[in-house]
Amino acid sequence: MQQVRAVIARSKDAPVELVTINVPDPGPGEAVVQVQACGVCHTDLHYRQGGINDEFPFLLGHEAAGVVEAVGPDVTDVAPGDFVVLNWRAVCGDCRACNRGEPQYCFATHNATQKMTLEDGTELSPALGIGAFAEKTLVAAGQCTKVDPSARPAAVGLLGCGVMAGIGAAINTGGATRGRSVAVIGCGGVGVAAVAGAALAGASPIIAVDIDAKKLETARSMGATHTVDSSQTDPVAAIKEIAAQTYPGAEGADIVIEAVGRPETWKQAFYARDLAGTVVLVGVPTPDMSVPELPLIDVFGRGGSLKSSWYGDCLPSRDFPMLVDLYQQGRLDLDAFVTEEISIDGVEAAFERMHHGDVLRSVVVL
Ligand SMILES: NC(=O)c1ccc[n+]([C@@H]2O[C@H](COP(=O)([O-])OP(=O)(O)OC[C@H]3O[C@@H](n4cnc5c(N)ncnc54)[C@H](O)[C@@H]3O)[C@@H](O)[C@H]2O)c1
Ligand SMILES: [Zn+2]
Numbered sequence: 001m002q003q004v005r006a007v008i009a010r011s012k013d014a015p016v017e018l019v020t021i022n023v024p025d026p027g028p029g030e031a032v033v034q035v036q037a038c039g040v041c042h043t044d045l046h047y048r049q050g051g052i053n054d055e056f057p058f059l060l061g062h063e064a065a066g067v068v069e070a071v072g073p074d075v076t077d078v079a080p081g082d083f084v085v086l087n088w089r090a091v092c093g094d095c096r097a098c099n100r101g102e103p104q105y106c107f108a109t110h111n112a113t114q115k116m117t118l119e120d121g122t123e124l125s126p127a128l129g130i131g132a133f134a135e136k137t138l139v140a141a142g143q144c145t146k147v148d149p150s151a152r153p154a155a156v157g158l159l160g161c162g163v164m165a166g167i168g169a170a171i172n173t174g175g176a177t178r179g180r181s182v183a184v185i186g187c188g189g190v191g192v193a194a195v196a197g198a199a200l201a202g203a204s205p206i207i208a209v210d211i212d213a214k215k216l217e218t219a220r221s222m223g224a225t226h227t228v229d230s231s232q233t234d235p236v237a238a239i240k241e242i243a244a245q246t247y248p249g250a251e252g253a254d255i256v257i258e259a260v261g262r263p264e265t266w267k268q269a270f271y272a273r274d275l276a277g278t279v280v281l282v283g284v285p286t287p288d289m290s291v292p293e294l295p296l297i298d299v300f301g302r303g304g305s306l307k308s309s310w311y312g313d314c315l316p317s318r319d320f321p322m323l324v325d326l327y328q329q330g331r332l333d334l335d336a337f338v339t340e341e342i343s344i345d346g347v348e349a350a351f352e353r354m355h356h357g358d359v360l361r362s363v364v365v366l
């Protein structure tokens with residue numbers, strides 16, 4: 001067991017605290033990782049607001065990269081010294097999804113068995129089974145994905161959640177590719193990553209929609225060919241018009257990605273897709289939300305598919321090393337997502353800046 005500094009949320013809506021925690025030595029199937037960088041994601045804020053569950057105290061942070069310090073006795077896939085990005089989809093290999101060859105939908109992903117604790121022994125709940133606003137964290141070995149060790153930790157750690165969710169929503173879930181038009185509604189970290197994913201896949205046009213002009217500028221720098229300020233313009237009409245400029249007769253975009261997580265923006269996505277097109281919901285709604293008055297004939301009449309995307313339907317072992325290689329080759333600008341590097345005592349202030357929409361990602365660097 002060792003003691004390290006870490007950021008916890010002790011109770012609903014209380015500011016986060018920097019405290020000392022106990023990290024057990026890794027047991028069977030586990031690894032201790034020395035964290036080098038961890039992004040501040042909207043989901044960390046949801047945890048601290050009690051929006052995920054009530055299992056306080058939470059050990060926050062889950063978009064991280066670092067170096068494996070020690071592994072349990074039976075661990076062979078990773079070894080001390082490996083540079084890894086942490087993931088929240090360590091596939092079990094044994095559930096129905098895994099058995100039918102679709103491990104990206106694994107229903108029983110692995111986390112560490114032992115618990116990290118406060119100094120008084122109180123067990124911590126690590127965010128998304130990771131908990132990486134900490135100098136060191138204990139995870140399941142399968143949560144460690146080896147990538148090119150010369151990559152910048154603050155940039156590639158973001159693949160651990162939001163950036164992978166966005167890129168995967170476009171490519172894995174939406175099927176973005178050459179010859180397809182893509183629209184993205186909501187251009188925060190996740191939406192802009194979806195724009196970057198669509199660009200990487202060769203889709204065109206790529207239409208970015210947001211109510212914040214700054215976000216639209218960023219989206220353009222990441223590959224959006226058109227931008228729509230939906231606080232000024234009807235986004236459905238605008239998407240239809242832009243898509244039809246490239247593909248005459250198109251009645252919308254082939255793939256429309258909702259990256260806000262609200263009924264009204266999902267409905268915009270629904271009506272802005274072409275016939276037989278695909279809607280991808282990657283934004284996370286709250287339990288009280290529903291879509292009012294959607295005529296069933298419109299669902300039937302437009303054909304196509306209505307999908308949701310958890311973690312961009314990614315398979316970390318397949319997607320992280322590939323995306324890190326593209327980053328290293330200068331073909332995927334992960335640095336552009338890192339608005340600022342902060343120290344471990346700056347998480348609460350980073351939540352504030354997130355509210356004001358000034359940052360794509362603040363990244364804690366240790
Ligand atoms: N599915 C997953 O696996 C996954 C993973 C990570 C995050 N998420 C979710 O994705 C969503 C986006 O996350 P983020 O980190 O990008 O958040 P963010 O707050 O950085 O971005 C949200 C964006 O939506 C814009 N927006 C808000 N209302 C809008 C409206 N009515 N029309 C158009 N744009 C609007 C905002 O201006 C902002 O740019 C969240 O719901 C988050 O929980 C999902
Ligand atoms: Zn499984």
Ligand SMILES: [Zn+2]
Nearest residue numbers: 041043161162
């Ligand atoms: Zn996240």
